[in-house]
Amino acid sequence: MALTWLSEPTVEALRAGLRTVSPDLADGTIVPRGLEPSDDPQWCAASAVVDGRFVVKFAWAEPPALRICHQVRLMAALRAAAPRLPLPIVVAVSRDPAMLITRRVAAVPFFDIRHMVAPADRQTIASDLATVLADLHDSQVLKTVSEEMGPLPEPMAPASTATLRAGFGPMIRPDQRDRVLSWCDWTDRVLAAPGRTVLVHGDFHGDNHLWDRKSLRLRLVIDWETAGTGEPEFGLRCLPGDCGIELFTATVAAYERMSGTTLDVDRIMAWHLRTVLGDALWRAEAGVALPDHRTPAQWIDDLTARFTALGT
Incomplete structure (x- = not known):
């Protein structure tokens, strides 16, 4: 599957991505963190809390999109290799657009x-x-x-x-x-x-x-x-x-x-x-x-x- 990312650092672009990856969350309350333009593609990424229950990591450039995919693969491998590690619970993942959705914990x-x-x-x-x-x-x-x-x-x-x-x-x-x-x-x-x-x-x-x-x-x-x-x-x-x-x-x-x-x-x-x-x-x-x-x-x-x- 092709790797893509959001077109811009906006809540509207994130909602559009969520409609593809997890439609049930697309109309939820979104509280972004780090959703700011950057001149360096390395840092064109952010996270958001949706409906107070889920954390979404996303990107609007290739380097951080690749890091999201790396994180998804690594956590999957670690669940088998080191089952005691307290890893986030994955709800949904995607390469098109690059996105990782995990369950938020009270911590x-x-x-x-x-x-x-x-x-x-x-x-x-x-x-x-x-x-x-x-x-x-x-x-x-x-x-x-x-x-x-x-x-x-x-x-x-x-x-x-x-x-x-x-x-x-x-x-x-x-x-x-x-x-x-x-x-x-x-x-x-x-x-x-x-x-x-x-x-x-x-x-x-x-x-x-x-x-x-x-x-x-x-x-x-x-x-x-x-x-x-x-x-x-x-x-x-x-x-x-x-x-x-x-x-x-x-x-x-x-x-x-x-x-x-x-x-x-x-x-x-x-x-x-x-x-x-x-x-x-x-x-x-x-x-x-x-x-x-x-x-x-x-x-x-x-x-x-x-x-x-x-x-x-």
Whole structure:
């Protein structure tokens, strides 16, 4: 079947697509998210909640349409390869136009509940995170999914240290510049040799794992469109900032117990550094506010505190 996508980023175009893919939803109440024009075809995609019960992912350019199809195939393969993974329940899929419809669950992003995490909750939450990651990173899962799908892509890498060295200096305080250069040199040394290869989510940050607000238990992992092959440490790279160091180290310990493998915390932090600074750099260059509406210099202070807490 031919691959197509919506003609424009409008609710009307989405309704027209739904009439083809799932006619019962076409006249429902649509609440879009990210439905904005983009000059870059890579980002011509969005999602919407329909009637408060369904989530629709769709695109109006080829690259994100391909990612939707990749996500559909991957989730189907993962249901067989890793049945414990909390994957979205698929309601309908289509290539013409590219669309994925899943059932909405009563859960919120981790960012919405992390302020509620008390020390007594830490081990349970760490166990939930570690269970998902260890199951996904199991070597048999990669083997089974690759046999079903063929060669898998690598997720998009964060900014290189060369890019960070060249662009980050003007955004921060003079007393921070040597620190960033030193971190970049350290990152190059830490990541000089490749790590082992597993299947990684690709974008495992706090908006992509959803939690029950009352029980503080993990309910769902979403947005698998950039999943592919990488090293386990790359898969955990968002946790030091998203979770805080105490929960991060508890998750690492739980992961190692469950998987019987060792994680290199220095490698996680090297990927974390490139991810955090790369995010700050592109946002500053594009004139887009940082997610917490603070400054790149404040993010450097946060990174300093994390490295200090880890003794790195």
